[in-house]
Amino acid sequence: MNKQVLEFKNVWKTYHMGDGLVNALAGLDLSLDEGSFTAVMGPSGSGKSTFLHVAGILDEPTMGVFRINGKETINLSMKEQARLRRNEIGFIFQRFNLLSQLTSLENVMLPMINKDLEKAKEILDKMGLEDKHHKRPTQLSGGELQRVAIARALINDPSIILADEPTGELDTANADSIMKILQDLNHNNGVSIVVVTHNPASASFADEIIHMSDGKIVNMDSK
Numbered sequence: 001m002n003k004q005v006l007e008f009k010n011v012w013k014t015y016h017m018g019d020g021l022v023n024a025l026a027g028l029d030l031s032l033d034e035g036s037f038t039a040v041m042g043p044s045g046s047g048k049s050t051f052l053h054v055a056g057i058l059d060e061p062t063m064g065v066f067r068i069n070g071k072e073t074i075n076l077s078m079k080e081q082a083r084l085r086r087n088e089i090g091f092i093f094q095r096f097n098l099l100s101q102l103t104s105l106e107n108v109m110l111p112m113i114n115k116d117l118e119k120a121k122e123i124l125d126k127m128g129l130e131d132k133h134h135k136r137p138t139q140l141s142g143g144e145l146q147r148v149a150i151a152r153a154l155i156n157d158p159s160i161i162l163a164d165e166p167t168g169e170l171d172t173a174n175a176d177s178i179m180k181i182l183q184d185l186n187h188n189n190g191v192s193i194v195v196v197t198h199n200p201a202s203a204s205f206a207d208e209i210i211h212m213s214d215g216k217i218v219n220m221d222s223k
């Protein structure tokens with residue numbers, strides 16, 4: 001039996017919007033195996049980012065059961081949640097979310113508890129950024145920025161990478177190279193990966209593609 005890295009059982013997430021309520025997730029059911037590589041597609045507002053936020057313990061379900069590596073996070077203290085998030089999860093965002101006043105190396109070291117300069121350098125080198133360690137974000141291209149962001153996401157050896165439209169700001173060549181890096185991490189290091197994307201070419205790197213609509217999964221394609 002495969003171990004499940006993420007499990008959603010009838011998960012709802014309700015937000016207040018003005019006087020009304022919005023069900024960003026509306027009975028989401030999903031189990032992802034350890035070592036899987038999944039793309040999530042769906043129209044704007046279908047709940048993709050909310051799904052990633054719950055998966056990454058940045059947000060809690062309003063109702064339903066959510067487990068990460070078999071653990072139900074809602075019972076954990078804030079401190080335990082933070083530790084789980086830091087140790088198990090790497091986030092990658094569309095707009096990179098790097099701190100502009102810090103160098104690549106400093107950005108990558110930010111989430112490290114025990115600052116390990118050599119490890120940070122090594123991960124940047126693996127991303128092909130050996131000559132960019134001391135550059136700040138304004139001195140880097142979009143593709144380079146996203147590779148710094150991936151290095152930062154990997155610095156604590158997460159078991160899961162969650163990426164929210166990581167190729168949304170990139171041209172085709174850079175988008176493919178970012179997806180290739182994620183695919184290599186999945187194949188060679190066994191990291192489980194979930195990528196939200198609007199781009200079918202980016203989605204095609206994944207082993208399965210989930211389609212969301214109105215806070216639910218409406219379709220799932222496997223390779």
Ligand SMILES: Nc1ncnc2c1ncn2[C@@H]1O[C@H](COP(=O)(O)OP(=O)(O)O)[C@@H](O)[C@H]1O
Pocket residue numbers: 015016017022023024042043044045046047048049050051
């Ligand atoms: N923090 C929030 N407060 C209120 N409504 C939200 C919040 N986050 C998301 N929503 C609403 O939930 C729905 C799903 O949003 P989201 O998960 O961002 O979708 P997607 O990423 O697919 O575009 C949308 O209707 C959105 O407006």
Ligand SMILES: [Mg+2]
Pocket residue numbers: 048049050164
């Ligand atoms: Mg979104």
